Amino acid sequence: VTATSDKPLRIGEVAELTGTTTRTIRYYEEIGLLPVPAERAQGQHRVYTARDVERVREILRLKDLLGLSLEALSKLIAAQDARDELRREYVATEDRAARKRILTEALEHIGTQLELVRDRRGALEELERELLEKRTEAHRKLATLDA
Amino acid sequence: VTATSDKPLRIGEVAELTGTTTRTIRYYEEIGLLPVPAERAQGQHRVYTARDVERVREILRLKDLLGLSLEALSKLIAAQDARDELRREYVATEDRAARKRILTEALEHIGTQLELVRDRRGALEELERELLEKRTEAHRKLATLDA
DNA sequence: TTGCTCCTCACGTCACGTGAGGTGGC
């Protein structure tokens, strides 16, 4: 899916690839969740790359699956961007201590997300158990009626 | 948790027990998601029962975990209420065929919900796998730095 | 050149949040 060569995309294509609308993408740009795409004069078309598509996908996914507000997502993504920036700088300098610090920070961040995911999964599993119990009960009653 | 004897509750208590706000409860009543509680003259306090608390809990849970809109939830709950109503009528008549029909309908309904829950759980598990992969990768890099 | 997609307002909607001013009931 990511295999698209990095040809420039238009907003409608990005919307289709991510399963959302052009309005949503413009809105995310408006509130700073998505970078303003390249330079363009007022009224000209926005141009996106495969990286942007990945970003939109991630935003929609975390919002949908974890139920995060866009404000919460902004913070989460800002932290991620900050780490990416640091990584580019420090990895370039081959500084071993800096690398360790960055990796440790990344681990913390991943841990936070994992916790959110697991809490949700637990709640869903609980709901599933209850539904399965109801189903078993209904089957049992049906069997009783047939006997 | 359900063990509360069925003493009448006020809206603030219901809000606290369900982890939401009084505004939300009044809104659900306004759009028909919750029954208008008992007779009361204009301006008088609303009175709730333990059953209402359970209903609010279920609404919030399905909305949160499955990401359903209140309109979608209305339909789902309306169907459930219709079945409950049928059950009361037909079970009273001891009609065997009617009972079977009701149970079969209930099973269908449970099946629909189970499908929603499983789709979501699958998506969450996929996200969890990706995070675990990232974490493993970070740990590997840290180990390389320490060597 | 013609279509189609894109552009920018700007108002509408869903699911509530947040007061303002007033009354109910332990």
Added chain:
DNA sequence: TTGCTCCTCACGTCACGTGAGGTGGC
């Protein structure tokens, strides 16, 4: 009787939906 919770408007907000009227680019 005094507090506290509740009541009803009613406007605000978040995350977009939905046109209206106009322009960009294959």
